[in-house]
Structure formats: structure tokens, C-alpha cells
Amino acid sequence: MPELAEVEYYRRRWQPFHGKKILAADGHPRARVFRDADFATLTTGLAGRVFRDSFCHGKQMFLVFSGPLFVRVHLGMTGELLVEKPGYEPGKHDHWTLRLKSATLVFRDPRMFGRVGPASTTDPRLDLPPAVDDPRFTAESVARALARRRAAPLKAVLLDQSLFPGIGNWMADEILWRARLHPARRVADLPPGAPKRLWQETTEVARAALETIAPDWGDLPDDWLMNHRWKDGGICPRPRCHTPLARETIAGRTTCWCPRCQV
DNA sequence: CTATTTGTTTATCC
DNA sequence: AGGATAAACAAATA
Numbered sequence: 001m002p003e004l005a006e007v008e009y010y011r012r013r014w015q016p017f018h019g020k021k022i023l024a025a026d027g028h029p030r031a032r033v034f035r036d037a038d039f040a041t042l043t044t045g046l047a048g049r050v051f052r053d054s055f056c057h058g059k060q061m062f063l064v065f066s067g068p069l070f071v072r073v074h075l076g077m078t079g080e081l082l083v084e085k086p087g088y089e090p091g092k093h094d095h096w097t098l099r100l101k102s103a104t105l106v107f108r109d110p111r112m113f114g115r116v117g118p119a120s121t122t123d124p125r126l127d128l129p130p131a132v133d134d135p136r137f138t139a140e141s142v143a144r145a146l147a148r149r150r151a152a153p154l155k156a157v158l159l160d161q162s163l164f165p166g167i168g169n170w171m172a173d174e175i176l177w178r179a180r181l182h183p184a185r186r187v188a189d190l191p192p193g194a195p196k197r198l199w200q201e202t203t204e205v206a207r208a209a210l211e212t213i214a215p216d217w218g219d220l221p222d223d224w225l226m227n228h229r230w231k232d233g234g235i236c237p238r239p240r241c242h243t244p245l246a247r248e249t250i251a252g253r254t255t256c257w258c259p260r261c262q263v
Numbered sequence: 264c265t266a267t268t269t270g271t272t273t274a275t276c277c
Numbered sequence: 278a279g280g281a282t283a284a285a286c287a288a289a290t291a
Contacts, residue, residue: 003269032286059270077270078288093288111287113270151280161271170269226269252282254268 002075004133004166004206005213008056010081012214014063017083018053020100022046022065027096027116033079033109034095037117042071042096045119051098058131058165062124069119073107076114082106131165133206142199146187154190155183156251158202166206169253170226175201177225182262183255229256236261 002010025046029039038045046065053064061073073081088104090097096107096116107116130136145163149156158164158172167175176183178201181194212218220226225245228234234245236258243260 006269074270077268110289111268111270113286115271149280153281156281159270168269172269252284253270 002059002079003168003171003209004056004058004131005209006217007059007061007075007166008210008214009217010075010079011054011056011061013081013083014051014054014105017051017100017103017105020051020102022049022051022098023101024099025097026099027107031095032112033076033107033114033116036072036115037119041069041119042117045069046098051100055125056131057125057128058161059168060165067121069121070124071119072115072117072124074115076109076111078111079107079109079114082108129162129165132167132202133210137199137203139196139199142202143195146190146195146198150186150188152187153184153251154181154187154198155253155255157187158198159251159253164202167202169255170229171205171209173229173256174205174225177257177262178205180261180263183250183257185263225256225258 025043027034027039027043034042049069050066051063052066052068055062059074063071063073065071084104084106086099086102086104088097088106090106093110094106094108098105130141145157148163149160154176155172158167158175159169173183175198179197181198209220212220223237225237228237228245236243236245238258238261241258241261243258245256246259247254247256249255
């Protein structure tokens with residue numbers, strides 16, 4: 001599920017436990033979610049450390065433990081963070097549990113496209129490009145990103161995490177719909193002004209999604225494409241448009257757009 | 264039984 | 278060689 005705003009939503013679930021001590025940590029050592037990690041570092045290696053802080057970068061989340069130790073968490077398609085009672089018994093898809101005095105923190109991921117780890121002792125933000133909700137993500141960043149992918153369809157560029165960190169399938173469609181650009185359109189034949197428009201809509205979709213979803217997973221407004229994209233017979237929510245939405249695979253992902261608004 | 268899924272990595276093909 | 282596309286990963290759901 002998670003894109004930028006949903007990842008931030010899950011991060012906030014664990015935020016109340018900043019400053020708390022990890023009594024123990026455990027997990028299923030063979031679980032695919034640990035494929036990049038040193039399992040011992042994330043279990044026995046955490047016992048006695050304090051959960052100091054956490055932050056998001058696009059779709060990635062980082063947990064900071066005393067040391068410091070930075071642990072990367074990616075929620076993949078179906079990952080989520082939960083808070084359970086002390087003594088909680090992990091279920092089938094609960095791959096990683098942090099035991100605190102007041103709660104059990106659980107990483108759950110049925111499909112296991114997500115990952116926990118690796119851990120590092122240096123701040124990973126130093127090596128990452130600015131995410132789409134970062135003030136350093138500018139119209140110039142977008143222009144540079146587009147210049148690197150001249151032959152690609154717009155949808156593919158928006159999904160590239162090295163260029164638009166945090167944008168996923170539904171946000172990409174929302175941005176292109178608002179910018180009135182067809183998702184299959186090649187970067188090379190964009191009209192002048194398109195880069196600026198893409199930057200503006202990317203920034204605005206990220207801001208509004210965070211505002212609505214991050215605190216309590218609120219519903220997006222009905223005039224967003226998101227609320228219509230999966231409905232059979234879905235109609236473009238732009239005022240007075242009423243055009244049936246199109247759905248096809250573009251850049252390998254199911255894509256929804258308005259054939260009349262987007263060219 | 265088949266097709267679908269808001270993600271990423273790897274292999275393959277121009 | 279670089280870049281785009283398809284397959285693979287795994288499980289639930291319709």
C-alpha cells in the first residue's frame with residue numbers, strides 16, 4: 001500500500017515510543033524481509049538500546065537507536081507497523097517485534113516485498129536525493145530529472161525513486177491528472193512549461209496527501225482522481241468533464257487517466 | 264482456477 | 278552501452 005504519506009502515517013504510530021528502551025527484539029530469521037540485513041544486529045543487537053528517533057525519506061523509513069544505529073524499514077506493498085500490548089504473541093506475518101516495557105512494536109508484512117534493514121552507524125540522509133516533500137526538491141530538480149529520461153513515458157519517470165523519492169502508483173496518476181499530461185507521453189515532446197507544472201503538482205499532491213493521510217489515514221477529497229480510479233465506470237472528477245476514465249498498463253503498472261483532460 | 268494489487272530488483276531485449 | 282520492459286518475489290482477495 002504505502003507511498004510517501006502512508007509511510008509517514010505508520011511512522012507516527014511508533015513515534016510515541018521515542019526515548020523508550022528496547023528490552024528485547026526478535027523475529028523469524030529466515031523471513032524474506034531481512035534479506036539485506038544482519039539478523040543479529042536487528043535482534044540481540046538492539047536489546048538495551050534506546051529507540052531515539054525516526055524519520056521518513058520518501059517510501060523509506062529510518063529508526064534511530066542509541067549508538068547511534070540507523071535501521072532502514074521499507075513497507076513494500078503490504079507492510080505495516082503496529083503497536084500491541086506487552087506479551088503480544090506474534091502472528092504468521094509478524095516478522096519483527098520490539099519489546100518495550102509498555103508495548104510490543106510489530107512489523108507485519110504478508111507479501112514480504114518490504115524489508116527491515118540494513119542498519120548503519122551513519123545518517124543515511126546524507127547520501128539520499130531530496131524527497132518530494134523536501135524544500136530542496138525544486139523545479140530545477142524536476143527539470144534535471146526529466147533531462148535524464150528523455151525517451152521514457154512520464155509515468156515511468158514519476159515512479160523512479162532516485163528522481164521522485166516517495167511517489168508511487170496512485171500519486172503519479174494524481175500528479176499527471178492535475179498537470180493534464182498523458183502518462184504515456186514521452187519526456188522528449190513535452191510542451192514548454194510542463195516541468196514547472198509537474199513540480200508544482202508533485203509538491204502539492206505530496207503536501208495535501210501528508211496533511212490528510214499522515215495523522216489518521218483520513219479520506220482524500222472526492223475531487224481527487226484517487227477516489228475514482230478503481231471504480232468500474234469511473235468518471236473524471238474534474239468539474240463538468242464527466243469523461244469515463246481510461247485504465248491501462250503503462251510502464252508496467254496499472255495506470256488511470258482522463259482521455260479528455262490529459263494529452 | 265484466474266486475475267488483481269498503492270513496490271523493487273533482476274533479467275532480457277532492442 | 279544504455280535504457281526500457283517483463284518477470285519474479287508472495288499472499289490475500291474477488
